[in-house]
Amino acid sequence: MTQATQVEEVSAKSVVLYMAMELSLKQWKLAFTVDGRKKRQVTIDGGDLVALGEAIERAKEKLGLAKEAAVYSCYEAGRDGFWLHRTLTTWGIRNVVVDPASVEVNRHARRAKTDRLDVQMLLEKLRRYRQGDQVWRVVRVPSEEAEAGRNLHRELEKLKAERGRHTNRLKGLLFTQGIRVDKVGGPNWAERVEAFRKWDDGPLAEDFKGQLLREGERLELLNRQIKALEEERERRVTAADAPGPLAKVQHLRQLKGIGPVAAWVFVMEFFGWREFRNRKEVGALAGLVGTPYASGSTYREQGISKQGNARVRTLAIEIAWLWLRYQPDSALSQWFNERFAKGGSRHRRVGIVALARKLLVALWRYLEKGVVPEGASLKGV
Numbered sequence: 498m499t500q501a502t503q504v505e506e507v508s509a510k511s512v513v514l515y516m517a518m519e520l521s522l523k524q525w526k527l528a529f530t531v532d533g534r535k536k537r538q539v540t541i542d543g544g545d546l547v548a549l550g551e552a553i554e555r556a557k558e559k560l561g562l563a564k565e566a567a568v569y570s571c572y573e574a575g576r577d578g579f580w581l582h583r584t585l586t587t588w589g590i591r592n593v594v595v596d597p598a599s600v601e602v603n604r605h606a607r608r609a610k611t612d613r614l615d616v617q618m619l620l621e622k623l624r625r626y627r628q629g630d631q632v633w634r635v636v637r638v639p640s641e642e643a644e645a646g647r648n649l650h651r652e653l654e655k656l657k658a659e660r661g662r663h664t665n666r667l668k669g670l671l672f673t674q675g676i677r678v679d680k681v682g683g684p685n686w687a688e689r690v691e692a693f694r695k696w697d698d699g700p701l702a703e704d705f706k707g708q709l710l711r712e713g714e715r716l717e718l719l720n721r722q723i724k725a726l727e728e729e730r731e732r733r734v735t736a737a738d739a740p741g742p743l744a745k746v747q748h749l750r751q752l753k754g755i756g757p758v759a760a761w762v763f764v765m766e767f768f769g770w771r772e773f774r775n776r777k778e779v780g781a782l783a784g785l786v787g788t789p790y791a792s793g794s795t796y797r798e799q800g801i802s803k804q805g806n807a808r809v810r811t812l813a814i815e816i817a818w819l820w821l822r823y824q825p826d827s828a829l830s831q832w833f834n835e836r837f838a839k840g841g842s843r844h845r846r847v848g849i850v851a852l853a854r855k856l857l858v859a860l861w862r863y864l865e866k867g868v869v870p871e872g873a874s875l876k877g878v
Contacts, residue, residue: 509677512532515529515530515624517572517616518581518616519615519616525541526540527540527616528620530620533624535560549616550588568591570623572592572595572619573594573596579594579638595633600632646765647765650730656723660719660723663712663715663716670712672852676693677726681713686709686717734747734750742770745769745864746760748864749763752876752877753874763809767782771866780858784803784807785850786801801850813848818849820852820856824873824874827856827873833848833851833852
């Protein structure tokens with residue numbers, strides 16, 4: 498082997514293959530490049546990992562790379578979640594999952610949009626990202642354990658929302674017959690349905706009663722499932738005897754004003770697996786930071802960013818109101834009362850958002866450093 502051939506072989510091994518993926522239900526579009534000039538694009542069936550591996554090897558061959566050449570890849574976060582990222586990582590591929598809302602686009606005029614163009618755009622931005630340009634935001638992929646820990650409360654949310662829809666539907670059906678009730682469903686629902694009388698004191702039609710009974714059965718099933726999940730959540734927290742997310746849930750529930758639902762969601766969505774370096778990161782990830790608009794002599798506040806975790810942001814604002822009620826002697830409550838309590842309703846709503854941000858930071862310090870929020874009371878003390 499000549500010296501020139503050896504140099505060429507070493508150079509080929511050091512070159513990186515870039516791969517961007519545009520994922521859809523039926524097809525995946527893959528775009529490859531080495532230097533931004535030579536490009537290759539192929540389409541495979543969605544979810545076909547064998548075809549994906551073959552496409553990567555074929556791209557290395559066509560673009561003149563060694564089989565052991567490093568591969569950098571990306572795809573936008575979507576319905577496929579993180580399983581593909583974990584698969585690529587096990588293959589030794591350095592992959593990033595991109596926040597679709599953060600990808601910069603041309604705003605000069607109407608923009609042509611096709612999967613072919615989108616994957617080429619991702620490919621070019623991947624090269625720029627590897628060179629250090631801030632062209633997008635990368636989604637932090639949770640561990641499989643952390644991702645699984647979010648399933649219970651998210652399912653509970655869906656079940657409770659579905660229960661609300663069934664409850665409203667039953668009340669709406671009864672309204673059409675001139676019947677108004679505060680509570681629907683329950684173990685004696687069948688007897689109640691038989692006893693209902695419509696607007697003219699006549700009995701309900703048989704088909705109408707059947708609809709009420711079937712709707713009531715679905716509502717009762719939801720109630721049983723919700724109760725089972727709430728009991729399972731309590732069992733896991735009670736049985737926790739080692740450091741970890743469940744221990745943090747126990748610790749958080751010791752504060753007055755923090756109940757089982759809030760403690761669980763705060764930990765599983767936020768504090769259980771996220772690593773914060775400072776209070777600014779806590780507020781930013783919850784979307785509770787300001788978004789000022791300053792251009793020349795113009796300056797105005799546009800409100801909070803509302804980026805990040807919407808569940809945590811919504812819950813933090815709700816808990817901030819409860820904190821004022823159950824922790825009136827805390828420094829945070831006194832700060833709110835001095836600055837916002839005497840103002841109008843809008844002024845108090847602005848203040849509660851600021852309190853929610855401060856409260857999240859205080860809870861982070863409480864869990865990570867054991868610092869009890871100043872003036873706060875613990876349950877049973």
